Amino acid sequence: MPQERILIVDDEVDMLEGMQRIFKQHLGEVEVTTTSRPRQALRLVRQVPVDLVLLDIRMPEVDGFELLESLRKEDPWLTVIMMTAYGSIEIAVEAMQRGAYDFITKPFHKDSLLRAVRKGLERNRLIRENRHLRLKVADTTGFEGLVGQSPPMRRLFEQIQAIAPTDYAVIIRGESGTGKELAARAIHGLSKRAQRPLVAVSCPSIPEHLLESEFFGHRRGAFTGADRDHIGLFEAAHGSSLFLDEIGDIPVALQIKLLRALQEQEIKPLGAAKNLKVDVRILSSTNQNIEAKIRDRSFRDDLYYRLNVVTLQTPALAAIREDIPLLVNHFSRLACSELGLAPKRFTAEALEALMQRPWPGNVRELQNLVRRVVMFSPESMIRTAEVRAVEGFGGNGAEVLPLWPPGIGAEQESYNQAKERLVQQFTFNYVSNLLEKTGGNVSKSAELSGLGRASLQKIMRRLGIKSDSYRGD
Numbered sequence: 100m101p102q103e104r105i106l107i108v109d110d111e112v113d114m115l116e117g118m119q120r121i122f123k124q125h126l127g128e129v130e131v132t133t134t135s136r137p138r139q140a141l142r143l144v145r146q147v148p149v150d151l152v153l154l155d156i157r158m159p160e161v162d163g164f165e166l167l168e169s170l171r172k173e174d175p176w177l178t179v180i181m182m183t184a185y186g187s188i189e190i191a192v193e194a195m196q197r198g199a200y201d202f203i204t205k206p207f208h209k210d211s212l213l214r215a216v217r218k219g220l221e222r223n224r225l226i227r228e229n230r231h232l233r234l235k236v237a238d239t240t241g242f243e244g245l246v247g248q249s250p251p252m253r254r255l256f257e258q259i260q261a262i263a264p265t266d267y268a269v270i271i272r273g274e275s276g277t278g279k280e281l282a283a284r285a286i287h288g289l290s291k292r293a294q295r296p297l298v299a300v301s302c303p304s305i306p307e308h309l310l311e312s313e314f315f316g317h318r319r320g321a322f323t324g325a326d327r328d329h330i331g332l333f334e335a336a337h338g339s340s341l342f343l344d345e346i347g348d349i350p351v352a353l354q355i356k357l358l359r360a361l362q363e364q365e366i367k368p369l370g371a372a373k374n375l376k377v378d379v380r381i382l383s384s385t386n387q388n389i390e391a392k393i394r395d396r397s398f399r400d401d402l403y404y405r406l407n408v409v410t411l412q413t414p415a416l417a418a419i420r421e422d423i424p425l426l427v428n429h430f431s432r433l434a435c436s437e438l439g440l441a442p443k444r445f446t447a448e449a450l451e452a453l454m455q456r457p458w459p460g461n462v463r464e465l466q467n468l469v470r471r472v473v474m475f476s477p478e479s480m481i482r483t484a485e486v487r488a489v490e491g492f493g494g495n496g497a498e499v500l501p502l503w504p505p506g507i508g509a510e511q512e513s514y515n516q517a518k519e520r521l522v523q524q525f526t527f528n529y530v531s532n533l534l535e536k537t538g539g540n541v542s543k544s545a546e547l548s549g550l551g552r553a554s555l556q557k558i559m560r561r562l563g564i565k566s567d568s569y570r571g572d
Contacts (some may be wrong), residue, residue: 103220104147108132108140108166108180109155114205118153118212125213129220137161144173145480150223151216154199156183156190164197171198173480175447178223180215192566245281246429247422251414255282259409263289268361268406271384273413276461279384280344282413286382287340295339297382300332303348304540305389310353313370315360321370321486325417333366333377346406347387347398355464358402380404416465424450426462430469431481437563443473445527449483463569474563475524489524530555531569539569 105122109115115133122131132149134140137160143149156163163181170177181194184205191202200222202379203215245252262269263286271279277464280299287297298502304312312321316331332341339485349440360366361381365374383406392398416423427445435442445453458464468489535544541559545552561568 102128102130103145103150103223104130105151105153105216105220106140106143106149107131107138107153108135108158108163109133109153110135110137110158110160111155114155118207120437121209122216126216137163137166141169141173143172144177145478145482148442148479149174150227151219152177152179155178155180155214156181156230157193164193167194167197167199172448173446173482175442176226178226190237192349194520200505240544245278245285247419248425249414249419249422252422255411255413259285260289262286262409262411264291265409266380267408268438269380269383269409269411270389270407271411271413272381273386274415274461275386276463277388277413277415278462280342282385282411283340283342283382287342287380290340290380292339292380297340297342298332298336299342299344300442301344304346304538307350310350311356314353314357315366316368316371318368318370321368325370329368331359331366331368333379334368334375336379337377337427340382343381344384345385345387346383347385347392349391351397351399354402358399358405361402361405376453380552384421403530416461420454423454423465426465427453427469430466431473434470434473434563437470437565438474441479443476443481445481445486446483449481452486460563462565467535467569470563471527471531472540474527522563526558527564530558530562530564534564534566534569537569539566541566 107115107118112135115135119131120135121130132143134143137158140154141154144152154163154167154170158166163183166266167179169179170179175547178200179198181190181199182203182205188375194202200219201215203212240395245255247253247255259282269283269286271282273279282309283299285296287293298400300313302310312329312331314332314333317325317329319325319327360377363374364378365376367374369459389398389403393403424445426448431443431445434440454464460467468486471489472481472486478485529548533548534541534542537547541555542552545555548555550558558564
């Protein structure tokens, strides 16, 4: 268990020293920090997570109630005990109404003080553990990275659980960036086919002249350049599930052969002498209007009905705004883990700002923004200013503003430190936007940037950027 931290804020230096001695003697491993300057308390809470604050009400620089409000904006789950020599029922009631956990009156009796502090630390542990468990449950309930507790997400989870044990074909519909591939992986992961890996393919990413070979495979000598046998997607997914991302982009000629394979449960690789039996469950996705494509004859209705035994709809982020705090915390933990950083938290105000923002790119846009904010925020507590500094607030998520000057409260950097940080940010933003444009295609990104593929991959590894995050789902 990490060491617990207490922050004491009081303008009486003798009081600070006395309380620090008591806590050091009776509270063992608890780390105690003191300050006689209320404004410094905010900076300390932003720099290092604090478990309990003991806060004097009457201070010349800033009123204790005003500081209490500011502290709770930084961390709404912070446990605060108010202290005053002017104890009264009215002050105690006001302290509780403003969000304080407890209230103690000077002069302190040592045992009463320690009892209040131990209760405050215990309360903090329970709150933090409860939040951790709620996030963990959200992750678990959300299956393959799907996170949420809103009614639309709960309905999606229930539908996935109901559909997964069957062998029905499923079409997952939703806007780009809403987690359609994650939903497919969740269905497969809860199915009886889960012991074998899901085979996934992005239909638009395969050149049209190679589609038949990719789907059904080919034998050596089947065409010029076929110097060895190639196992197709259907054969690779035998006994498992095959996820077809963006089925609306499959050419009509291949649709006919795909329909036959689904009807007969067998395929014939190019150049093969006989058909092969396959046992494959089809999961597919689209963000297109398939009904319109059927009307203009660019998609076969009989194939659509074969694929669309069950339909799932992944909600747009605008429909699940209440899940944004859960998603932000989830993505923040992932980003900190990927980048090897200590955990970072978003203030209530920062989360509220994110909840009010339009998200045309949906959950993927939110995740990429959280990655950038976590990477470039200098402190453990991320505020609205840090979010706005890197997101191009009000834009479509493609524009990224430079983080200059550093966040409020950050120490002055040397010239070389500032230069290194801005170069790193430029590189991160450039590569992120490049991959966004190419849909995560590293080869195409390298070609557009003028970098070699190996060089681009090296940069991506150094910055913790994964191409999978930019691919359509």
